[in-house]
Amino acid sequence: MVNLPIYLDNNATTRTDPRVVAAMLPFFAEFYGNAASRGHSFGWAAEEAVAKARAQVAGLIGADPREIVWTSGATESDNLALKGVMERYADKGDHLVTVTTEHKAVLDAAKRLEAAGHRVTYLGVDGQGRIDLNALEDALTDRTVLVSIMMGSNEIGTLQPIAEIGALCRARGVLFHTDATQCVGKMPVNVQYLPVDMMSFTAHKMHGPKGIGALYVRRRAPRVRLSAQMDGGGHEQGMRSGTLNVPGIVGFGQTSEICQNELADPLNGEQAHLTRLRDRLIRGILGAIDGTTLNGHPTERLPHNANIAFEGVEGDALLTALPEVALSTGSACSSESVEPSYVLRALGMSDARAYSSVRFGVSRFTTDEEIDYVLGRLPDAVARLRRLSAARTPALAGSAGPPETSLVGTRTA
Ligand SMILES: *Cc1c(COP(=O)(O)O)cnc(C)c1O
Secondary structure, eight states: OOOSSEEOBTTTOOOOOHHHHHHHTHHHHTSOOOTTOOSSHHHHHHHHHHHHHHHHHHHHHTOOGGGEEEESSHHHHHHHHHHHHHHHTTTTOOEEEEETTSOHHHHHHHHHHHHTTOEEEEEOOOTTSOOOHHHHHHHOOTTEEEEEOOSBOTTTOBBOOHHHHHHHHHHHTOEEEEEOTTTBTTBOOOTTTSOOSEEEEEGGGTTSOTTOEEEEEOOSSSOOOOOOSSOSSOTGGGTSOSOOOHHHHHHHHHHHHHHHHHSOOTTTSHHHHHHHHHHHHHHHHHHHSTTEEEESOSSSBOTTEEEEEETTSOHHHHHHHOTTEEOEESOOBOSSOBOOOHHHHHTTOOHHHHHTEEEEEOOTTOOHHHHHHHHHHHHHHHHHHHHHHHHHOGGGTTSOOOOSSOOOOOOOO
Protein backbone atom coordinates (compact mmCIF):
# COMPACT_ATOMS: atom_id res chain seq x y z
CA MET A 1 0.00 0.00 0.00
CA VAL A 2 1.24 3.47 -0.78
CA ASN A 3 0.20 6.55 1.09
CA LEU A 4 -1.44 9.21 -1.06
CA PRO A 5 -0.81 11.89 -2.16
CA ILE A 6 2.65 11.13 -3.52
CA TYR A 7 5.14 13.99 -3.62
CA LEU A 8 7.24 14.10 -6.79
CA ASP A 9 7.93 17.83 -6.98
CA ASN A 10 11.29 17.70 -5.22
CA ASN A 11 12.94 20.17 -7.59
CA ALA A 12 10.56 22.83 -6.23
CA THR A 13 11.10 22.03 -2.57
CA THR A 14 11.62 19.01 -0.33
CA ARG A 15 10.14 17.64 2.86
CA THR A 16 11.97 18.92 5.92
CA ASP A 17 13.67 15.89 7.44
CA PRO A 18 12.20 15.15 10.91
CA ARG A 19 15.76 15.04 12.30
CA VAL A 20 16.21 18.61 11.04
CA VAL A 21 12.95 19.77 12.61
CA ALA A 22 14.03 18.23 15.92
CA ALA A 23 17.36 20.05 15.81
CA MET A 24 15.64 23.39 15.11
CA LEU A 25 12.90 23.31 17.74
CA PRO A 26 14.96 24.35 20.81
CA PHE A 27 16.09 27.46 18.95
CA PHE A 28 12.57 28.87 18.80
CA ALA A 29 11.38 28.60 22.38
CA GLU A 30 14.46 28.02 24.50
CA PHE A 31 17.64 29.34 22.91
CA TYR A 32 16.06 32.35 21.25
CA GLY A 33 18.91 34.78 21.68
CA ASN A 34 20.29 37.04 19.00
CA ALA A 35 23.56 35.59 17.72
CA ALA A 36 25.02 39.10 17.69
CA SER A 37 24.26 39.71 21.39
CA ARG A 38 27.66 39.54 23.05
CA GLY A 39 26.57 40.43 26.57
CA HIS A 40 24.67 37.36 27.82
CA SER A 41 24.30 33.60 27.64
CA PHE A 42 21.28 33.71 25.31
CA GLY A 43 23.43 35.40 22.69
CA TRP A 44 26.37 33.09 23.30
CA ALA A 45 24.20 29.97 22.86
CA ALA A 46 22.87 31.30 19.57
CA GLU A 47 26.32 32.32 18.38
CA GLU A 48 27.70 28.90 19.23
CA ALA A 49 24.89 27.17 17.33
CA VAL A 50 25.51 29.38 14.29
CA ALA A 51 29.24 28.60 14.38
CA LYS A 52 28.53 24.88 14.51
CA ALA A 53 26.10 25.14 11.59
CA ARG A 54 28.58 27.20 9.59
CA ALA A 55 31.12 24.41 9.97
CA GLN A 56 28.53 21.78 9.00
CA VAL A 57 27.47 23.65 5.86
CA ALA A 58 31.07 24.44 4.91
CA GLY A 59 32.01 20.81 5.52
CA LEU A 60 29.44 19.56 3.02
CA ILE A 61 31.06 21.56 0.19
CA GLY A 62 34.70 21.46 1.33
CA ALA A 63 34.81 25.17 2.18
CA ASP A 64 36.30 27.13 5.05
CA PRO A 65 33.51 28.23 7.45
CA ARG A 66 34.53 31.84 6.89
CA GLU A 67 33.59 31.42 3.22
CA ILE A 68 29.90 30.87 4.03
CA VAL A 69 27.58 33.91 3.90
CA TRP A 70 24.05 33.26 5.21
CA THR A 71 21.22 34.55 3.05
CA SER A 72 17.45 34.05 2.90
CA GLY A 73 17.81 31.46 0.11
CA ALA A 74 19.32 30.84 -3.29
CA THR A 75 17.41 33.73 -4.86
CA GLU A 76 19.17 36.15 -2.55
CA SER A 77 22.49 34.35 -2.98
CA ASP A 78 22.24 34.71 -6.77
CA ASN A 79 21.34 38.40 -6.47
CA LEU A 80 24.18 39.05 -4.04
CA ALA A 81 26.72 37.25 -6.24
CA LEU A 82 25.78 39.00 -9.48
CA LYS A 83 24.98 42.50 -8.23
CA GLY A 84 27.59 42.44 -5.48
CA VAL A 85 30.45 41.51 -7.80
CA MET A 86 29.46 43.67 -10.78
CA GLU A 87 29.17 46.65 -8.46
CA ARG A 88 32.37 45.96 -6.54
CA TYR A 89 34.51 45.39 -9.65
CA ALA A 90 33.06 48.25 -11.72
CA ASP A 91 36.55 49.67 -12.26
CA LYS A 92 37.65 46.38 -13.85
CA GLY A 93 34.80 46.05 -16.33
CA ASP A 94 31.07 46.00 -16.94
CA HIS A 95 30.44 42.70 -18.72
CA LEU A 96 28.61 39.64 -17.37
CA VAL A 97 28.17 36.30 -19.18
CA THR A 98 25.31 33.95 -18.32
CA VAL A 99 22.99 31.45 -20.04
CA THR A 100 19.41 31.63 -21.31
CA THR A 101 18.34 28.58 -19.25
CA GLU A 102 19.39 29.93 -15.84
CA HIS A 103 16.96 30.24 -12.95
CA LYS A 104 15.00 33.51 -12.94
CA ALA A 105 16.93 34.65 -9.88
CA VAL A 106 20.02 34.89 -12.11
CA LEU A 107 18.27 36.08 -15.28
CA ASP A 108 16.28 38.81 -13.57
CA ALA A 109 19.32 39.98 -11.60
CA ALA A 110 21.19 40.15 -14.92
CA LYS A 111 18.34 42.18 -16.45
CA ARG A 112 18.48 44.57 -13.52
CA LEU A 113 22.21 45.00 -14.11
CA GLU A 114 21.59 45.64 -17.82
CA ALA A 115 19.09 48.33 -16.92
CA ALA A 116 21.79 49.90 -14.75
CA GLY A 117 24.19 50.07 -17.69
CA HIS A 118 26.10 46.79 -17.49
CA ARG A 119 26.45 44.59 -20.55
CA VAL A 120 25.23 40.99 -20.45
CA THR A 121 25.84 38.14 -22.88
CA TYR A 122 23.27 35.33 -22.75
CA LEU A 123 24.76 32.11 -24.12
CA GLY A 124 22.45 29.60 -25.78
CA VAL A 125 22.42 25.84 -25.18
CA ASP A 126 22.29 22.76 -27.39
CA GLY A 127 19.30 20.42 -27.69
CA GLN A 128 20.23 18.73 -24.41
CA GLY A 129 20.73 21.93 -22.48
CA ARG A 130 24.54 22.18 -22.41
CA ILE A 131 26.53 25.27 -23.26
CA ASP A 132 29.31 25.30 -25.85
CA LEU A 133 32.69 25.97 -24.21
CA ASN A 134 33.98 27.61 -27.39
CA ALA A 135 31.05 30.00 -27.39
CA LEU A 136 31.86 30.86 -23.77
CA GLU A 137 35.50 31.47 -24.63
CA ASP A 138 34.49 33.70 -27.54
CA ALA A 139 32.16 35.70 -25.31
CA LEU A 140 34.89 36.66 -22.80
CA THR A 141 36.43 40.10 -23.32
CA ASP A 142 38.86 42.14 -21.27
CA ARG A 143 35.81 43.93 -19.84
CA THR A 144 34.27 40.65 -18.57
CA VAL A 145 34.07 40.59 -14.76
CA LEU A 146 31.88 37.58 -14.06
CA VAL A 147 30.49 34.39 -15.57
CA SER A 148 27.38 32.89 -13.92
CA ILE A 149 26.35 29.41 -15.05
CA MET A 150 24.24 26.99 -13.02
CA MET A 151 25.55 23.57 -12.08
CA GLY A 152 22.34 21.58 -12.64
CA SER A 153 19.04 22.71 -14.12
CA ASN A 154 16.04 22.77 -11.80
CA GLU A 155 13.81 22.13 -14.77
CA ILE A 156 15.46 19.68 -17.16
CA GLY A 157 18.18 18.32 -14.87
CA THR A 158 21.06 18.91 -17.26
CA LEU A 159 24.49 19.32 -15.63
CA GLN A 160 26.88 21.87 -17.11
CA PRO A 161 30.62 21.13 -17.46
CA ILE A 162 31.42 23.21 -14.38
CA ALA A 163 35.07 22.19 -13.97
CA GLU A 164 35.86 23.13 -17.58
CA ILE A 165 33.93 26.40 -17.33
CA GLY A 166 35.75 27.29 -14.13
CA ALA A 167 39.15 26.45 -15.61
CA LEU A 168 38.41 28.67 -18.60
CA CYS A 169 37.40 31.56 -16.33
CA ARG A 170 40.52 31.10 -14.18
CA ALA A 171 42.76 31.18 -17.25
CA ARG A 172 41.15 34.45 -18.32
CA GLY A 173 41.09 36.05 -14.87
CA VAL A 174 37.29 36.19 -14.80
CA LEU A 175 35.29 35.38 -11.65
CA PHE A 176 32.92 32.41 -11.83
CA HIS A 177 29.64 32.03 -9.95
CA THR A 178 27.50 28.89 -10.10
CA ASP A 179 23.98 28.31 -8.84
CA ALA A 180 24.40 24.82 -7.40
CA THR A 181 21.05 24.76 -5.61
CA GLN A 182 19.90 21.50 -7.20
CA CYS A 183 23.25 19.75 -6.75
CA VAL A 184 24.43 20.39 -3.21
CA GLY A 185 23.28 17.55 -0.98
CA LYS A 186 22.35 15.38 -3.97
CA MET A 187 25.78 14.73 -5.44
CA PRO A 188 29.34 15.43 -4.31
CA VAL A 189 30.21 19.12 -4.72
CA ASN A 190 33.59 20.22 -3.37
CA VAL A 191 34.99 23.73 -3.85
CA GLN A 192 38.50 22.49 -3.07
CA TYR A 193 38.52 20.75 -6.43
CA LEU A 194 36.02 22.80 -8.40
CA PRO A 195 37.34 26.13 -9.70
CA VAL A 196 34.27 28.11 -8.64
CA ASP A 197 34.61 31.47 -6.88
CA MET A 198 31.04 31.82 -5.65
CA MET A 199 28.28 29.24 -5.26
CA SER A 200 24.61 29.60 -4.34
CA PHE A 201 22.58 26.93 -2.54
CA THR A 202 19.60 26.69 -0.23
CA ALA A 203 18.43 24.47 2.63
CA HIS A 204 14.89 23.73 1.44
CA LYS A 205 16.01 21.85 -1.67
CA MET A 206 17.95 19.41 0.52
CA HIS A 207 15.43 18.55 3.25
CA GLY A 208 16.12 21.65 5.33
CA PRO A 209 13.83 24.57 6.15
CA LYS A 210 12.73 27.33 3.76
CA GLY A 211 14.05 30.85 4.08
CA ILE A 212 17.70 30.06 4.70
CA GLY A 213 20.41 29.79 2.08
CA ALA A 214 24.09 30.44 1.61
CA LEU A 215 26.52 32.01 -0.75
CA TYR A 216 29.98 30.46 -0.80
CA VAL A 217 32.51 33.25 -1.37
CA ARG A 218 36.12 32.16 -2.00
CA ARG A 219 38.66 33.79 0.32
CA ARG A 220 41.94 32.74 -1.26
CA ALA A 221 43.22 32.44 -4.83
CA PRO A 222 41.31 34.51 -5.63
CA ARG A 223 39.86 36.45 -2.72
CA VAL A 224 36.41 37.52 -3.93
CA ARG A 225 35.01 40.87 -2.81
CA LEU A 226 31.37 41.84 -2.84
CA SER A 227 29.38 45.03 -2.42
CA ALA A 228 26.69 44.32 0.17
CA GLN A 229 23.15 44.49 -1.20
CA MET A 230 21.61 44.65 2.29
CA ASP A 231 23.01 47.38 4.50
CA GLY A 232 22.69 47.47 8.27
CA GLY A 233 24.53 46.05 11.23
CA GLY A 234 27.46 44.69 9.26
CA HIS A 235 26.73 41.00 9.87
CA GLU A 236 28.40 38.33 7.75
CA GLN A 237 31.68 40.24 7.42
CA GLY A 238 29.75 43.20 6.09
CA MET A 239 28.43 41.24 3.13
CA ARG A 240 24.86 40.73 4.36
CA SER A 241 23.35 42.59 7.28
CA GLY A 242 20.37 41.44 9.29
CA THR A 243 19.75 39.43 12.46
CA LEU A 244 20.60 35.82 11.73
CA ASN A 245 17.80 33.29 11.31
CA VAL A 246 19.18 31.06 14.04
CA PRO A 247 16.62 28.20 13.86
CA GLY A 248 16.92 28.16 10.07
CA ILE A 249 20.70 28.18 10.23
CA VAL A 250 20.69 25.32 12.75
CA GLY A 251 18.40 23.36 10.41
CA PHE A 252 20.63 24.10 7.43
CA GLY A 253 23.62 22.85 9.40
CA GLN A 254 21.85 19.69 10.50
CA THR A 255 20.63 18.87 7.00
CA SER A 256 24.11 19.45 5.60
CA GLU A 257 25.61 17.01 8.07
CA ILE A 258 22.96 14.39 7.23
CA CYS A 259 23.57 14.83 3.50
CA GLN A 260 27.31 14.59 3.96
CA ASN A 261 26.97 11.36 5.96
CA GLU A 262 24.35 9.71 3.77
CA LEU A 263 25.14 10.87 0.25
CA ALA A 264 28.02 8.99 -1.15
CA ASP A 265 27.92 5.30 -0.21
CA PRO A 266 28.00 3.68 -3.65
CA LEU A 267 25.45 1.02 -2.73
CA ASN A 268 23.19 2.48 -0.07
CA GLY A 269 23.95 6.17 -0.35
CA GLU A 270 21.31 8.75 -1.14
CA GLN A 271 22.75 9.59 -4.54
CA ALA A 272 22.49 5.92 -5.54
CA HIS A 273 18.91 5.79 -4.20
CA LEU A 274 17.88 8.89 -6.17
CA THR A 275 19.53 7.69 -9.37
CA ARG A 276 17.92 4.28 -9.13
CA LEU A 277 14.41 5.68 -8.61
CA ARG A 278 14.90 8.27 -11.36
CA ASP A 279 16.00 5.59 -13.82
CA ARG A 280 13.17 3.26 -12.81
CA LEU A 281 10.75 6.08 -13.56
CA ILE A 282 12.35 7.04 -16.89
CA ARG A 283 12.64 3.45 -18.12
CA GLY A 284 9.12 2.66 -16.96
CA ILE A 285 7.58 5.61 -18.78
CA LEU A 286 9.59 5.45 -21.99
CA GLY A 287 9.13 1.68 -22.13
CA ALA A 288 5.37 1.60 -21.53
CA ILE A 289 4.04 4.72 -23.25
CA ASP A 290 4.55 5.48 -26.94
CA GLY A 291 5.40 9.03 -27.91
CA THR A 292 7.35 9.85 -24.74
CA THR A 293 10.81 11.45 -24.73
CA LEU A 294 13.26 12.42 -22.01
CA ASN A 295 14.10 16.14 -22.12
CA GLY A 296 17.58 17.32 -21.19
CA HIS A 297 20.78 15.31 -21.25
CA PRO A 298 20.50 11.49 -21.16
CA THR A 299 23.45 10.94 -18.78
CA GLU A 300 24.83 14.31 -17.61
CA ARG A 301 21.86 15.00 -15.38
CA LEU A 302 20.84 15.50 -11.77
CA PRO A 303 20.29 12.24 -9.91
CA HIS A 304 16.77 13.23 -8.85
CA ASN A 305 15.19 14.87 -11.92
CA ALA A 306 13.35 13.54 -14.97
CA ASN A 307 11.58 15.84 -17.44
CA ILE A 308 9.45 13.95 -19.93
CA ALA A 309 7.42 15.01 -22.98
CA PHE A 310 4.15 13.14 -23.56
CA GLU A 311 3.31 13.71 -27.21
CA GLY A 312 -0.31 14.73 -27.79
CA VAL A 313 -0.96 15.52 -24.12
CA GLU A 314 -0.94 18.84 -22.33
CA GLY A 315 1.26 18.62 -19.26
CA ASP A 316 -1.23 20.59 -17.19
CA ALA A 317 -4.03 18.24 -18.20
CA LEU A 318 -1.92 15.29 -17.10
CA LEU A 319 -1.37 16.95 -13.71
CA THR A 320 -5.12 17.40 -13.36
CA ALA A 321 -5.73 13.78 -14.34
CA LEU A 322 -3.41 12.60 -11.55
CA PRO A 323 -4.44 14.75 -8.61
CA GLU A 324 -2.99 12.29 -6.11
CA VAL A 325 0.54 12.81 -7.49
CA ALA A 326 2.30 16.14 -6.95
CA LEU A 327 4.09 17.00 -10.19
CA SER A 328 4.91 20.13 -12.10
CA THR A 329 4.97 21.25 -15.70
CA GLY A 330 7.77 23.27 -17.16
CA SER A 331 5.49 26.21 -17.72
CA ALA A 332 5.69 29.31 -15.59
CA CYS A 333 2.59 31.40 -16.05
CA SER A 334 2.13 35.10 -15.84
CA SER A 335 -1.22 36.54 -14.89
CA GLU A 336 -2.32 37.05 -18.50
CA SER A 337 -1.02 34.13 -20.49
CA VAL A 338 0.37 30.66 -20.06
CA GLU A 339 3.76 30.73 -21.73
CA PRO A 340 5.62 27.58 -22.63
CA SER A 341 8.73 27.09 -20.51
CA TYR A 342 11.59 29.33 -21.61
CA VAL A 343 14.02 26.59 -20.64
CA LEU A 344 12.40 24.00 -22.90
CA ARG A 345 12.11 26.57 -25.69
CA ALA A 346 15.84 27.33 -25.34
CA LEU A 347 16.54 23.69 -26.24
CA GLY A 348 14.92 24.40 -29.59
CA MET A 349 11.66 22.60 -28.79
CA SER A 350 8.32 23.38 -30.42
CA ASP A 351 5.67 24.99 -28.24
CA ALA A 352 3.69 21.75 -28.54
CA ARG A 353 6.46 19.63 -27.08
CA ALA A 354 7.18 22.18 -24.36
CA TYR A 355 3.50 22.20 -23.35
CA SER A 356 3.46 18.41 -23.25
CA SER A 357 6.34 18.14 -20.77
CA VAL A 358 6.12 17.17 -17.11
CA ARG A 359 8.81 17.35 -14.46
CA PHE A 360 9.33 14.52 -11.96
CA GLY A 361 11.57 14.94 -8.93
CA VAL A 362 12.40 12.13 -6.50
CA SER A 363 13.89 12.44 -3.01
CA ARG A 364 15.32 10.63 -0.01
CA PHE A 365 11.75 9.85 1.05
CA THR A 366 10.51 8.51 -2.31
CA THR A 367 9.94 4.75 -2.40
CA ASP A 368 9.89 2.09 -5.11
CA GLU A 369 6.21 1.56 -4.36
CA GLU A 370 5.46 5.20 -5.08
CA ILE A 371 7.29 5.07 -8.41
CA ASP A 372 5.41 1.88 -9.30
CA TYR A 373 2.10 3.49 -8.41
CA VAL A 374 2.83 6.38 -10.76
CA LEU A 375 3.99 4.00 -13.49
CA GLY A 376 0.75 2.07 -13.03
CA ARG A 377 -1.44 5.15 -13.35
CA LEU A 378 0.28 7.01 -16.20
CA PRO A 379 -0.46 4.83 -19.27
CA ASP A 380 -4.25 4.99 -18.82
CA ALA A 381 -4.24 8.68 -18.00
CA VAL A 382 -2.16 9.48 -21.08
CA ALA A 383 -4.28 7.26 -23.34
CA ARG A 384 -7.49 8.88 -22.09
CA LEU A 385 -6.17 12.41 -22.63
CA ARG A 386 -5.00 11.50 -26.13
CA ARG A 387 -8.44 10.10 -26.99
CA LEU A 388 -10.10 13.22 -25.62
CA SER A 389 -7.88 15.62 -27.54
CA ALA A 390 -8.31 13.57 -30.74
CA ALA A 391 -12.09 13.69 -30.36
CA ARG A 392 -12.09 17.41 -29.62
CA THR A 393 -9.73 18.58 -32.35
CA PRO A 394 -9.26 15.84 -34.93
CA ALA A 395 -6.74 17.98 -36.80
CA LEU A 396 -4.53 18.08 -33.74
CA ALA A 397 -4.64 14.37 -33.02
CA GLY A 398 -1.18 13.26 -32.08
CA SER A 399 0.13 16.68 -31.14
CA ALA A 400 -0.58 18.95 -28.23
CA GLY A 401 -2.02 22.34 -28.97
CA PRO A 402 -1.61 25.31 -26.71
CA PRO A 403 -3.90 25.33 -23.70
CA GLU A 404 -7.27 26.90 -24.50
CA THR A 405 -8.37 27.97 -21.09
CA SER A 406 -6.45 29.63 -18.35
CA LEU A 407 -4.97 26.93 -16.23
CA VAL A 408 -4.15 26.82 -12.60
CA GLY A 409 -0.68 28.22 -12.30
CA THR A 410 2.16 25.83 -11.96
CA ARG A 411 5.52 27.33 -11.37
CA THR A 412 8.90 25.80 -11.56
CA ALA A 413 11.28 26.15 -8.69
C1 LIG B 1 14.94 26.70 -5.97
C2 LIG B 1 16.03 27.33 -6.76
C3 LIG B 1 16.39 28.67 -6.53
C4 LIG B 1 15.67 29.54 -5.52
O1 LIG B 1 15.95 29.15 -4.23
P1 LIG B 1 15.19 29.85 -3.01
O2 LIG B 1 15.92 29.38 -1.80
O3 LIG B 1 13.79 29.33 -3.08
O4 LIG B 1 15.27 31.32 -3.19
C5 LIG B 1 17.42 29.20 -7.26
N1 LIG B 1 18.08 28.47 -8.18
C6 LIG B 1 17.77 27.18 -8.43
C7 LIG B 1 18.53 26.41 -9.44
C8 LIG B 1 16.73 26.57 -7.73
O5 LIG B 1 16.40 25.30 -7.99
